[in-house]
Amino acid sequence: MRKGSIHYLVIFVVGMYLFLPLAATFLYSISNTWANTILPSDFTLSWYQELFSDQRFILAMGRTLLICILALFVSMITMVMAVFTITVYFPKWERFIQALVMLPYAIPGVVAAVGLIKMYSSKPIVLTGTVWIIVGAYYVLILPYMYQGIRNSLRTIDVKRLIEAAEILGASKWIAFLKVIVPNIIPGILVSSLLSLSILFGEFVLANILVGGHFETIQIYLMKRLKENGHLSSAVVITYFVIVLISSLVMLKLGSRLQNGKTKEKVS
Amino acid sequence: MKQKITWFSVLALLPFAVLVIAFEIVPLIGMILDSFQSDNAYSWVHYVTALTNPYYFKGILNSLQISLYSSLIGIVIALVASYSITQMPKKIQTIMITFSNMTSNFSGIPLAFAYIILLGSSGVFTLLSKELGWNILSSFDLYSWSGLVAVYVYFQIPLAILMLYPTYSGIQKSWRESAALLGASPLQFWWHIGLPVIFPGLVGTFSILFANAMGAYATAFALVGGSYNIVPIRIGALVSGDAISQPHLGSALAVILGLMMIGAMWFNERMMRRVRRDLQ
Numbered sequence: 107m108r109k110g111s112i113h114y115l116v117i118f119v120v121g122m123y124l125f126l127p128l129a130a131t132f133l134y135s136i137s138n139t140w141a142n143t144i145l146p147s148d149f150t151l152s153w154y155q156e157l158f159s160d161q162r163f164i165l166a167m168g169r170t171l172l173i174c175i176l177a178l179f180v181s182m183i184t185m186v187m188a189v190f191t192i193t194v195y196f197p198k199w200e201r202f203i204q205a206l207v208m209l210p211y212a213i214p215g216v217v218a219a220v221g222l223i224k225m226y227s228s229k230p231i232v233l234t235g236t237v238w239i240i241v242g243a244y245y246v247l248i249l250p251y252m253y254q255g256i257r258n259s260l261r262t263i264d265v266k267r268l269i270e271a272a273e274i275l276g277a278s279k280w281i282a283f284l285k286v287i288v289p290n291i292i293p294g295i296l297v298s299s300l301l302s303l304s305i306l307f308g309e310f311v312l313a314n315i316l317v318g319g320h321f322e323t324i325q326i327y328l329m330k331r332l333k334e335n336g337h338l339s340s341a342v343v344i345t346y347f348v349i350v351l352i353s354s355l356v357m358l359k360l361g362s363r364l365q366n367g368k369t370k371e372k373v374s
Numbered sequence: 375m376k377q378k379i380t381w382f383s384v385l386a387l388l389p390f391a392v393l394v395i396a397f398e399i400v401p402l403i404g405m406i407l408d409s410f411q412s413d414n415a416y417s418w419v420h421y422v423t424a425l426t427n428p429y430y431f432k433g434i435l436n437s438l439q440i441s442l443y444s445s446l447i448g449i450v451i452a453l454v455a456s457y458s459i460t461q462m463p464k465k466i467q468t469i470m471i472t473f474s475n476m477t478s479n480f481s482g483i484p485l486a487f488a489y490i491i492l493l494g495s496s497g498v499f500t501l502l503s504k505e506l507g508w509n510i511l512s513s514f515d516l517y518s519w520s521g522l523v524a525v526y527v528y529f530q531i532p533l534a535i536l537m538l539y540p541t542y543s544g545i546q547k548s549w550r551e552s553a554a555l556l557g558a559s560p561l562q563f564w565w566h567i568g569l570p571v572i573f574p575g576l577v578g579t580f581s582i583l584f585a586n587a588m589g590a591y592a593t594a595f596a597l598v599g600g601s602y603n604i605v606p607i608r609i610g611a612l613v614s615g616d617a618i619s620q621p622h623l624g625s626a627l628a629v630i631l632g633l634m635m636i637g638a639m640w641f642n643e644r645m646m647r648r649v650r651r652d653l654q
Contacts, residue, residue: 117458117459117466121470130488130492206398212632212639214606217589217628217635219610224401224621243397279382311610325482336490
């Protein structure tokens with residue numbers, strides 16, 4: 107019994123260590139003043155009120171959503187088509203493609219930014235400071251996650267046979283792909299999309315270096331506000347974190363439902 | 375029939391290929407070529423500068439050092455914590471893994487900010503410890519190297535827990551029992567059996583943590599802006615708009631950092647392959 111309680115102690119200490127910064131940020135965002143006491147003395151929601159009526163915050167949030175969703179949308183469509191085609195018709199290329207899409211996982215944002223700036227800040231193609239370069243950079247950034255998600259869901263179904271069956275029944279390749287394959291892998295795609303979304307939401311380096319002054323995303327907004335007002339910034343952090351949390355909870359639920367579905371199929 | 379397959383394939387692969395070439399391959403190749411360019415001729419001069427100029431060399435050393443410390447501290451804490459998690463009832467295990475997953479999202483600028491609130495020059499704990507007359511925190515400066523390591527450790531721990539937790543499943547309970555029956559102490563068990571089993575996973579996780587810290591930019595940037603001399607910050611300063619910016623040197627440093635990261639990932643992949651083989 108004494109042995110077991112050591113493990114509870116370890117988990118409690120590490121858990122507290124991880125929890126403390128989050129809890130402090132939350133308390134800071136709902137307190138008027140907080141100095142020289144263990145807990146803040148008076149609470150208020152005025153920082154959130156101020157934040158949500160700040161035009162700049164709303165705009166930054168809108169911009170972040172715009173580029174994230176744009177990158178995700180393009181990624182979903184092009185990746186599903188490409189990964190499907192490669193697994194079914196060109197399995198020989200798979201290793202090569204895999205190396206290609208996993209590369210961004212190893213390349214830190216600041217390195218990726220150097221190459222993009224080099225290529226697109228002078229003629230013939232000038233993209234720095236525009237939405238397009240950040241959408242392109244984000245597209246590459248989420249390649250590994252989207253690839254893994256799509257590849258794994260394709261593995262769970264017998265793609266070749268489904269396509270053959272659809273074709274025997276008179277469907278064209280496009281129809282077979284859209285009406286048979288896509289509906290089967292949509293849950294898997296959603297999970298990897300949510301993961302990608304939470305990664306893109308927290309992205310700072312690429313946004314700061316590639317479009318910094320021209321296009322204020324939520325992370326850049328936070329960075330600029332950091333020095334002005336601590337309480338307001340902590341309200342930004344909490345709002346941002348709640349969004350990421352909700353998307354990862356949805357992801358978890360979706361993921362476990364998928365697994366349940368799979369085991370049920372196996373049983374029956 | 376053959377014709378139809380080709381059309382479908384071309385149409386399906388084209389947008390993906392165009393985007394990957396435009397935003398991944400071309401910039402990477404451009405950066406590598408750029409790093410070898412000096413007065414319209416090809417040379418190693420920027421690499422020589424990056425590795426011999428005391429300032430940049432110090433930056434690389436600082437990066438290596440900070441990554442080493444934060445990964446070591448992080449992995450030791452996570453090693454103990456994730457073992458304790460495996461000893462919990464199933465329900466608490468799930469909660470702790472979900473919690474680690476959640477906090478692994480807490481990094482970069484929001485994390486740096488939380489530390490500023492807690493331990494910055496007018497942070498809650500800093501003021502409180504002054505009030506109470508404690509001396510432990512008065513020697514701690516968040517904006518110094520130890521401060522940076524402290525913040526890095528925070529984002530390493532949840533990641534390390536998530537990666538180490540599954541490797542413990544390689545140690546079967548019956549092994550412990552048989553070792554105990556044969557008269558081995560717990561220490562002997564861990565030294566001769568437990569550690570060798572989790573070792574590849576441990577080394578692989580370490581290389582991921584190391585790479586993670588090497589490439590981190592936002593945390594340090596949010597703490598003190600451009601004044602830390604670490605590689606990612608130096609690269610950022612060299613390529614983004616400074617008056618005396620040297621893009622070629624920035625490219626060379628970026629290639630060096632990129633190679634280090636790819637090396638770490640490759641190493642992890644090899645180690646993980648061994649773990650998977652052992653688990654089977």
